[in-house]
Every structure is written in C-alpha cells, then in structure tokens.
Amino acid sequence: MNAFLILALLVSYFVVLVLISYLTGKNDSNQDFFKAGKQSPWYLVAFGMIGASLSGVTFISVPGWVEASQFSYFQVVLGYMVGYFVVAFVLLPVYYKLNLTSIYEYLYHRFGLISHKTGAFFFFISRVLGAAFRLYLVAIVLQQFIFDQWNVPFEITVIISILLIWIYTFKGGIKTIVWTDTLQTLFMIVAVTLSIYFITDSLGWTFSEFLISEELKAYSTVFNTDSILDKGYFLKSFFGGIFITICMTGLDQDMMQKNLSCKSLKDAQKNMLSFSIVLTLVTLLFLLLGALLFIYAKKNNIEIPILDGQPKTDLLFPEIALNSGLGITLGITFILGLIAAAYSSADSALTSLTTSFCIDIIDMTGKSEKVKKSIRKKTHIGMSFLLVLVIISFKHILNSNVIDSLLTVAGYTYGPLLGLFTFGIFTNFKIKDRFVWIVALTSVIIVFIFGKIPAEDLGGYVVGYELLPLNGLLTFIGLILIRRK
16 A cells, blocks of 8 residues: 555544544633533543544554464453443442542542552553553554655654644643544444455455354454463453453543543443443454454465564554555555554543643642643643653563553553552541552562563463452552551
C-alpha cells in the first residue's frame, strides 16, 4: 500500500477529530475538561470505552499472540467480565457518593494525605507506562510501513503521534474524548470485521466454514487445565483477569473518568455492564482474526516480519493487510482501525494523567479558575513530553509481545492501589498514614523479586498474572500492620 495514501488517511482522520474537538471544546472550562459537566450519555461512554480498553495493543498484539498462546487469552477475558461487575456494584457507588473528580481523592477522605499521594503516584506510573506501551506499538507500525520509506527517524514519528493527540484534546478534555472515542470504536470494530471477511474470502471460505475448519482447531484451544505450574493455567489466568479489570478499569482514573462523566450512578452502571458484554465479543473477534492471519501466512509462505533482528508476530497483521496483495480496501480498513485504536486509548490516557496530576499531585484547591486553567494547560503539555520520552525508550528495551509486557507491568504497579482500596472499602480500620508509601513500595519490591525467581527454583511453577492479587494482598497485610490500635 502506497505510503502517501496512508499519510492522506492519517491526515483526513486527524481533521475529523479536530472538528469534533472544536465542536465539543468551545467552553474550555475545567469542569468540562475533567468531568464533561456530568452530562455524558451512558451509551456513548460505554461504546467509547470499548475502543479505549482495546487500544492498539489489542488490535495488533492479541492477533499476534495467537500463534504462541492460541486462544488462552480468552481465559483472562472471562475474568474481565467478573471484574466489571465488581467495578459496577462495589467501586462506582463509592465514587458517586463522594462526587469525586479524581478517584484517588477517596484515599484522602478515607486515610489521609500520604495515602492520597501514594495512590496517585502509582496510578501515574501505571498510566504512563500503559499509554506508552500502547502508543509504542502503533508507532513502530507507522514507522515500518510509512516513515521508514522517507527516512524519517522513529523519534520524529513518536513526536508527531503525540502532537496530534495533544491538539485535539487540549481544550475539550474528557468531553471531547467521549465523542471521539465513540467514532474510533466504530472504526475499530468495522476494521476487524472487514479484515476477517476479506481474509476468509481470499482463502475461499465463508465465515461459518472458517469456524468449523480443521485449520482453526490448531489455534483455538481456550482452556489450559494441564498443570497449575503453567503461566497460562486456567485459574491463574481467570482470577488474574478479574483483578486486572478491577485495577486497570475500576482503580484507574483513565477509565473511571469516563464513568464519572455520566449523569448518575445508575447510568454509569448500565454503561459498565453493557460495555463488558460487547468488549468480550469484540475480543473474541480479534482472536479469530489472529488465527486467520497465521493460517493465511502459512498457506501463502509469508514470513513473520523482522524488527531489530528479531521475528515480531505483532507485525504480522500490518504485513498481511498492507503488503500481501489482498487489495487496497483491506489496507485502508487496517490503517483506519489502527489509527482509531491508537488514538482512542492515548487521548484518554493523556487527559487522565493531566487530571490526576492537577487534582492529586499538585492540588489546585483554592486557586482561581483562571490559574487552574493555566496549570491544566501547562500540565497537558508536560504529560505529552513525558509520553514521548518513555515511548522512545521502549524501542530499546522491549523484546516480548507487547500485551504480555503490559499485563506483567500491571502486576507491579496496580497492586498497591488494589490493596489500598480493598482495605478502605472492606475494613473500618484507621491507619498511620505517614507509613503508607513504605508499605506500598515494599510490596512492589517483594513481588518484583518473586516474579524474577526462575521456574526451576519454584518446582517448575511459572509466575503469571497472579502477581497482581499477590501484590494487593501484601499491601493489605502491610496496612493491617500499620493500623491504629
């Protein structure tokens, strides 16, 4: 596919987003930026959250993961569904009762200032890394298939990507994002659906014939019940998925900021439950697409693309969509889906980082609206620069599948948040607030060391996504130890 055509699509897409930003960001108030005036229709939020949850990681990395792990990722997704119910009926009522702008304000109300700052700090680290993971994956695709042809450095590609996001979010914030994410989710779902159609058609199958084919059976094993020692064992993946959702959605300002923009708790709960069902179905489509990609590659002798001297399964989808001769329509479909996936997660991440930094880290209480707006805009620029630096660094340190790396890092960074919120909601204990950061940091260090122990030293046990609940449990125990007598 011609690089100029891809660039034209990128520019056209960007123009549409800027237009939406102009229409939704006219007010440019802090209230609209942070909470959209609490007037967001729940069904728009639900649909848009699908795109934000999937991101470019799901769009490229989940299909690329199928060869190594088949459909075992769906074990984690089933856990996600349970986690969304917990978020809807345990966490959202707490947030709405306190009328929060940042969810980490809860920790201030419950424990004190140090707990509030500690929670915000761990979210900050989690979201910076998470957003950078997602944007990195999209950036390397744009680099390999567009900008390398023009000898544009990777660093410039990243700067352009972040700049585009900053331009259409700097005024409207979450109010703009609710609408842009809806559009981007639509593009993403259309992209995966059409991609499945075009590839099955090129293989001479209907969709139903593909579902019953022998070729699919080679990739479609979902449940791993062989040995609890395996990283992908069902119970480890399922319960890991529950806690990943509770933390990466329910304890994440990025995702909860959209929920808090709904008119009422009831609307926010409807949003969460409907979103969970659709997300599960869409993820299944991505797994089916992954199987199709490897079947197609095998039948047509397509090699896994090489990046920095290593085979990169994450790049198989773009390779087939753009370079395999399946037609320009599939190429356009892929590019639109990729761009939508990238921006739908990155824009909300940038906004939530700005919100949390302004509300939680530097505390703008008592300042005039004019000063608050000035601080917010400067912070928005600062967060953009930070994301650029982290994404560029990833190019030199990441080797594994991106979604696997993302979920592993989540085990370290979201654990203290899980422990803090669980302790706050399910106990009545007061704690010695000044020691909270020590408890949180200690639990992360212990879990990190445990995660690095070789499997042979654990009797063959491979550590998986259970690091997250273990981290939360250690934080919970630590908080018991520093409770007030």
